[in-house]
Amino acid sequence: MQIFFTVREHLSESIPCIYLLGENFDNIPSTFSDNFPVSSLVHYFDKEQHPAPVFLDNQVVFAVPYLAPTQETYIHNEKMRNQGNLVAGLIQKHSLNKLQVFSDAVLSKESVLCFLEGLNLGSYSYEKKGDSEEYFRDTLQVEVVFSNETEHIEQEELEKLTTLCDAVWLTRDLVNDPPNFKKPSLYGQKIEELGKEAGFETEIWNKERITAERMGGLLGVSQASHEDAIFAKLTYSPKEATNDTPIVLVGKGVTFDIGGSNIKTSMAALEIMKSDMGGSASVIGLIYALAKNNIPLYVVGLLPITDNSISNKGLVPGDVITMRSGLTVEITNTDGEGRLIMADALDYAKELAPELVIDLATLTGNAVRAIGEEGAVFMGNIDETLKRALEKSGKETYERLVEFPLWDEYKEYLKSDVADIKNVGGSFAGAIIAGKFLEHFVDFDWVHLDIAAPAYLMKPSSYRGKNGTGTGVRLLYHFLIEQFS
Ligand code: BES
Ligand code: ZN
Ligand code: ZN
Numbered sequence: 379m380q381i382f383f384t385v386r387e388h389l390s391e392s393i394p395c396i397y398l399l400g401e402n403f404d405n406i407p408s409t410f411s412d413n414f415p416v417s418s419l420v421h422y423f424d425k426e427q428h429p430a431p432v433f434l435d436n437q438v439v440f441a442v443p444y445l446a447p448t449q450e451t452y453i454h455n456e457k458m459r460n461q462g463n464l465v466a467g468l469i470q471k472h473s474l475n476k477l478q479v480f481s482d483a484v485l486s487k488e489s490v491l492c493f494l495e496g497l498n499l500g501s502y503s504y505e506k507k508g509d510s511e512e513y514f515r516d517t518l519q520v521e522v523v524f525s526n527e528t529e530h531i532e533q534e535e536l537e538k539l540t541t542l543c544d545a546v547w548l549t550r551d552l553v554n555d556p557p558n559f560k561k562p563s564l565y566g567q568k569i570e571e572l573g574k575e576a577g578f579e580t581e582i583w584n585k586e587r588i589t590a591e592r593m594g595g596l597l598g599v600s601q602a603s604h605e606d607a608i609f610a611k612l613t614y615s616p617k618e619a620t621n622d623t624p625i626v627l628v629g630k631g632v633t634f635d636i637g638g639s640n641i642k643t644s645m646a647a648l649e650i651m652k653s654d655m656g657g658s659a660s661v662i663g664l665i666y667a668l669a670k671n672n673i674p675l676y677v678v679g680l681l682p683i684t685d686n687s688i689s690n691k692g693l694v695p696g697d698v699i700t701m702r703s704g705l706t707v708e709i710t711n712t713d714g715e716g717r718l719i720m721a722d723a724l725d726y727a728k729e730l731a732p733e734l735v736i737d738l739a740t741l742t743g744n745a746v747r748a749i750g751e752e753g754a755v756f757m758g759n760i761d762e763t764l765k766r767a768l769e770k771s772g773k774e775t776y777e778r779l780v781e782f783p784l785w786d787e788y789k790e791y792l793k794s795d796v797a798d799i800k801n802v803g804g805s806f807a808g809a810i811i812a813g814k815f816l817e818h819f820v821d822f823d824w825v826h827l828d829i830a831a832p833a834y835l836m837k838p839s840s841y842r843g844k845n846g847t848g849t850g851v852r853l854l855y856h857f858l859i860e861q862f863s
Pocket of ligand 3: 715740
């Protein structure tokens with residue numbers, strides 16, 4: 379399904395209209411336009427104060443409740459996204475292909491964009507594999523009409539927003555795809571296709587190349603599987619880039635995490651482990667959006683991709699492996715596989731002399747238990763100003779972040795008798811210890827995002843939908859543009 383946003387000069391009487399109400403009903407102007415009297419609009423709310431449809435001469439009219447901007451702007455904007463999501467539900471219910479959005483005088487341009495973002499993202503549904511039935515509508519045309527007093531949104535801005543939402547859809551699709559549709563080799567092909575479509579370069583390394591790179595972490599995790607690991611390198615390097623050395627994005631690509639010989643025993647946990655490549659999917663979506671929107675940033679994506687399977691060829695607790703960096707690691711738990719593959723990718727990033735490295739990974743159940751699905755956990759060594767800027771982007775995109783510390787003392791947790799470090803260090807502070815493990819492999823400015831909780835939801839949550847959410851795409855698109863372009 380494709381959604382188009384276009385600017386329209388005047389309201390049409392024959393297209394269903396959503397009236398974005400910027401004030402209360404008493405202040406409704408007497409006419410919108412000469413041929414569209416207000417008397418033809420009906421405002422209707424259901425019991426929960428949600429907009430509900432009213433049929434009127436083949437025209438569906440919704441009114442969206444007024445949102446007093448008394449709270450911080452980012453909370454107001456999130457309410458607008460939620461309103462957009464409610465309207466998305468109504469569009470779906472009534473199988474609309476076309477509608478108008480009328481923006482009232484009081485609403486800021488930003489809040490109208492947030493409404494449209496919620497409407498777009500709330501319209502997502504996964505098109506099932508092997509499903510021959512066509513989705514009931516393949517396009518949705520949304521025409522945005524402004525009152526004279528409203529700050530107008532340019533067509534180009536609407537197109538950029540659409541592309542960003544497309545990138546979130548793409549990330550969600552990749553996460554929601556069944557594991558047998560995204561085994562490493564198939565996932566690699568998909569990445570190559572996306573590179574051609576969006577205009578970024580791709581290199582897919584096979585097992586020989588990964589071996590030549592001495593990526594012992596990635597090879598160790600994949601040795602249980604009949605499917606070879608791959609390592610994908612995505613490069614978007616526009617001529618007009620504002621940065622000389624790349625911003626590197628590292629994404630965990632575990633296409634299914636059984637846990638290895640420390641097999642996962644809970645069905646509930648196993649059920650969602652096709653989403654363990656969520657970090658890599660978000661990096662792909664982000665680079666797709668940056669490239670398609672011609673953002674002048676030099677960005678490289680590094681994606682170690684494998685499943686974490688179980689077999690008699692696999693790692694067992696007690697094994698010692700040598701990482702790309704030369705550090706030896708005692709495997710104390712094969713389910714701590716994400717940090718092993720991420721560490722090799724981080725070590726490779728050193729060769730690119732990066733300006734900044736951001737990694738995204740569905741890394742620990744501990745991050746889920748600590749703060750739930752409401753946000754992601756981050757840690758890193760970047761300066762305080764940049765950390766606060768990242769948190770600000772988190773609020774503005776409502777992909778909120780909480781910082782966890784990387785205190786020196788946590789190093790003790792990873793001490794090993796038989797190797798330089800071990801991969802898992804007991805039951806305390808699990809998300810931090812995973813971050814502490816990764817810290818051994820960085821010598822550059824670095825942020826680690828543990829997106830285990832918000833990347834995949836078991837029940838719907840507003841415009842995030844259910845299952846794959848695309849967490850990280852909007853957050854980092856916003857952050858990178860604000861801070862670096
Ligand atoms: N992929 C999981 C983490 C995860 C948990 C992601 C829940 C999404 C939802 C990761 O590889 C894992 O298994 N982590 C272990 C680490 C443990 C062995 C220290 C965990 O969190 O239980
Ligand atoms: Zn695991
Ligand atoms: Zn995992």
